[in-house]
Amino acid sequence: MRILVSAGEPSGDQRGAEVISRLQNTEAFGMGGPALAASGMELTADMSEYAVMGFAEVVSSLPSFLKLEKKLAEEAVRRKADCILLVDYPGFNMRLGRRLKRAGFPVIQYVAPQMWAWGSWRVGKLKRSCDLLMTLFRFEEDFFRTRGVNASFTGHPLRDRISGNLRPGTALGLLPGSRAQEVGRLLPEMIEAFRLLREKGTIRTAMLAVSDHLDRKFYAIAEREPGVTLVNSTGEVLRNSAAALVCSGTATLETALYKVPFTVCYRTSAITYAMAERLVRGVDCIGMANIVAGTQVAPELIQNEATAENMAASTEKLLKNTSEITGKLELVRTELGPPDAAGQAAKRITTFLRERNET
Template identity: 35%
Template structure:
């Protein structure tokens, strides 16, 4: 492989929209360092706009869920083989897989075995479950780029080269949240105490959580008639699902909004939400929250054996202690939800203490993730083999 460090050939592989955004940011920061760099691989519109020559459309990789993946498996394996052949022929100076670990890490393994430098951007949740995967990751990559500090600590303990780069979302979300402006934007009552209810973005998730959330909303409404509830629907199908459930409670003061989940959270006094990446947004907008998690009994029985993590929500994982209530599986009861939401509404001093802790975490995650990622990739590029 010839040294072309003034104009490196950089390969990037993204499989979904969030990876496309991360990839584009990283490419722009690498371009500032290497104006002559050329980018090849697979990406979406954002990466194409930043100058990526994509071997095939990223949408071919964007399948979700086990059943969908199985039906697309022959095609996914064919694309993976095509990509590996292409990259072995082109011999880029570095190959960067972005998220989508089930697709990108096996590619990294094959390329790494053939002497190419490989990077993975966005850690899979190895610290939480299937920890044995760390051995395979160690053999597949030269560098892991982590968005969160506790992930970096895990890789350090397992002697995998790692750089903590922070979270791009922390740079995009302002440090101060203007709740009044968010309420105006959503046409909500300015002075009413507001509870945002986020039952998740997938159908199964909404089916498991929304009935439990709804029962609690009915009790809260009876206890505190002045409360207003606002629910963001992730898409048209979720809106239909949520409205069908709400139809049984015609008197409930609920506003359903299309999308705008971050604005909805910003408008709230307390958030009742599904566990997932949205809990990080809740932390970044600085809101007290109650986190619910419920899956099918069989899935839970399997997952609870595999999971090694003490907490399920990112705020608790990032603060390394139970800052917000986590109501898991059978613990997700009407009484528990009502008590947990009430706790934040009735203890403004505790809510303020939580918010100031969240702001400290927000500061820690800020600071130009794309720039830090480019710096770490650049150090790897310039390291002589």
């Protein structure tokens, strides 16, 4: 089976590699990075050449992306691809998918765009760009199916990598995010919260997860604080934590899977927050763990509520109700689906193509 793959970001590169490695008798080619290359895929385009950040960079790079779209489409035709696998990266992949679907190729999108949070009007475009959508979250399958998209829930790979924190630690875990703005806004409040808890004797040590992508200067306030240990492993932090303060995002899923009681914290600029309030619809929570569980398994402190005093008070409350909270956190593992998400996705691809060929 010949598969054209398009993955434009590190997370998509990893997700794609996990699936490709589980497909048998497969010749994969297309755009990806080191993980897909290691899985045996032939890189006809290196995703690192198309990494752009800001609006200005995106606009100036449009000619390059149009050429890339044309190149990959022509490659699919020339090599007679049996299937197109688009991994995340919706801004580019939806255009490529629509083009190749029109040309008669079966197109599969792996990892759903977060249209359930904002931009639900784009569902029609997604439907026109793929024949099958494989989702990481159970609730996404229902969301897209009710809107006419052929969606199938195959599970989240995090579930396979984290078995749970069987021996709760004693430290306060600090996960302020991996972006400079997140760390800059949250870390000072988190450190002050730890200081308040330490002075009361509630918590004596803290462990901070640092990002390799950020300059060490962003963590200077933590390096000066007695009792704080800096490590570059989220898993190590959570394995040693009794409770945690966690920036909204995938880290909330990891924390829930380790069964560490935590508080979701998030701060952004006033302008960005005002825009988000207008654009984001259909979700009552900001923490991914809460969204996945369908109920609040972790308290949330957003924007002006994300103060050191509130973080400390929330942590004290969590530590008094650990047993009850860890039971709730098990909901997240259940909602992330069965084990072996990559294997489930590979089976779904095989079944989809067989059924398509039989009709």
